[in-house]
Amino acid sequence: MAGWAATSAFDRMWAALEPIGREPSTGGYRRFAWTRTDHDLREWFAGECAARGLDLVVDRAGNQWAWWGDPDATPGRAVVIGSHLDSVPDGGAFDGPLGVVSALATVDALRAAGVVPRRPLAVVNFVDEEGARFGVACAGSRIVTGALAAERALGLTDTDGVTMAEAWRAAGRDPELLGPDPETLRRVGCFVELHVEQGRALALPPDGEGGGAEAGPVERAVAVGTDIWPHGRWRIDVPGEANHAGTTRLDDRRDAVLGLAAVVQSARAHARRHGCVATVGKLAVEPGGVNAIASRATAWLDARGADEGAVRATVEQVRDEAAASWGATTREESWTPTTAFDPALVERLGRALPHAPRLGTGAGHDAGILASHGIPSAMLFVRNPTGVSHSPAEWAGPDDCHHGVMALTTVVTDLLDATTPGVDAPPGVGS
Numbered sequence: 001m002a003g004w005a006a007t008s009a010f011d012r013m014w015a016a017l018e019p020i021g022r023e024p025s026t027g028g029y030r031r032f033a034w035t036r037t038d039h040d041l042r043e044w045f046a047g048e049c050a051a052r053g054l055d056l057v058v059d060r061a062g063n064q065w066a067w068w069g070d071p072d073a074t075p076g077r078a079v080v081i082g083s084h085l086d087s088v089p090d091g092g093a094f095d096g097p098l099g100v101v102s103a104l105a106t107v108d109a110l111r112a113a114g115v116v117p118r119r120p121l122a123v124v125n126f127v128d129e130e131g132a133r134f135g136v137a138c139a140g141s142r143i144v145t146g147a148l149a150a151e152r153a154l155g156l157t158d159t160d161g162v163t164m165a166e167a168w169r170a171a172g173r174d175p176e177l178l179g180p181d182p183e184t185l186r187r188v189g190c191f192v193e194l195h196v197e198q199g200r201a202l203a204l205p206p207d208g209e210g211g212g213a214e215a216g217p218v219e220r221a222v223a224v225g226t227d228i229w230p231h232g233r234w235r236i237d238v239p240g241e242a243n244h245a246g247t248t249r250l251d252d253r254r255d256a257v258l259g260l261a262a263v264v265q266s267a268r269a270h271a272r273r274h275g276c277v278a279t280v281g282k283l284a285v286e287p288g289g290v291n292a293i294a295s296r297a298t299a300w301l302d303a304r305g306a307d308e309g310a311v312r313a314t315v316e317q318v319r320d321e322a323a324a325s326w327g328a329t330t331r332e333e334s335w336t337p338t339t340a341f342d343p344a345l346v347e348r349l350g351r352a353l354p355h356a357p358r359l360g361t362g363a364g365h366d367a368g369i370l371a372s373h374g375i376p377s378a379m380l381f382v383r384n385p386t387g388v389s390h391s392p393a394e395w396a397g398p399d400d401c402h403h404g405v406m407a408l409t410t411v412v413t414d415l416l417d418a419t420t421p422g423v424d425a426p427p428g429v430g431s
């Protein structure tokens with residue numbers, strides 16, 4: 001369905017995007033919200049939309065929506081595809097842009113195939129998905145849905161102390177206008193976000209098929225996303241007793257860092273046993289002197305997994321062991337339960353792509369924010385043979401990218417003729 005025109009358009013767009021925001025010293029991307037680079041990316045997006053005759057509308061959060069067809073003629077029935085163009089510091093080329101470029105190429109493929117949409121179609125570029133500058137991930141989708149209050153968003157600061165309100169002004173936007181935008185969301189019937197896969201789930205052979213090549217068969221080039229894993233963050237404080245590193249006998253010490261090391265090991269062991277992932281990526285040690293035994297050590301634990309109970313059990317065992325052996329206290333800082341994508345939409349994608357595996361993800365996405373707001377949402381994942389993401393090593397092969405465009409085109413062709421209940425009648429959109 002996608003055909004030569006769409007894949008060559010994909011390649012041309014990809015080549016045009018490649019230099020924007022690339023840091024020569026690392027080869028990674030620094031595409032942060034409301035910067036000059038972001039402006040260039042938004043202009044590039046606007047240009048591609050204009051070249052296709054799509055009507056560009058910017059919502060009250062700054063997200064760009066490019067419409068094919070009148071979205072207000074049939075409110076609540078539009079099919080929306082797209083992703084984001086920003087990156088983490090020294091991020092890869094694919095996280096975000098793959099979904100935007102594939103969505104634009106899908107428009108070309110639909111037109112080349114003579115598809116006449118019975119619903120409006122939009123390509124969306126969500127702003128500030130990574131939260132790299134102001135610290136809140138999915139800021140564009142959180143603001144437009146009201147999950148992030150305007151007042152709080154405007155007061156967020158970057159590392160130079162610049163507020164989002166100031167960044168908006170510098171970008172020529174009026175911060176007074178920033179806020180939820182139910183008028184825009186009321187148009188949306190469903191959202192499908194294509195995204196690079198962020199682990200090696202599609203590069204590895206399916207369970208029970210030992211061995212196999214690095215990048216398996218074509219059937220595993222694209223997966224249908226089912227849900228976003230439950231995840232949380234916990235702060236674990238291990239007490240100790242400050243003392244001299246030279247004069248205190250080993251037997252006389254109460255070293256908080258020893259307890260912290262045990263916590264890190266225990267998190268790994270319990271996560272493995274329960275089939276989850278657990279990470280300690282941030283530590284603090286007091287007083288923090290080379291020649292001082294630590295009086296306190298703090299670890300921040302990030303735990304996620306397909307099963308809520310398994311994640312909870314992992315953290316409870318880490319907490320109980322740390323308390324019993326080291327007198328540590330554990331405090332939950334955040335918890336997000338499973339975000340399930342719309343079951344009817346997932347089924348529909350699965351029927352359109354019968355060979356595509358189904359996959360949950362441990363990463364957050366705008367599709368998850370929209371799903372939580374009650375907008376039927378789902379995702380497609382394109383194989384990433386390196387399994388690396390948020391790094392210049394992030395990768396998807398050209399053939400797999402083209403398969404992604406084909407898969408998205410197949411799915412959208414089906415959705416544009418949609419009559420299936422559940423996709424036809426989104427609950428409470430924009431309310």
Ligand SMILES: [Zn+2]
Pocket residue numbers: 084095096129195365
């Ligand atoms: Zn992303």
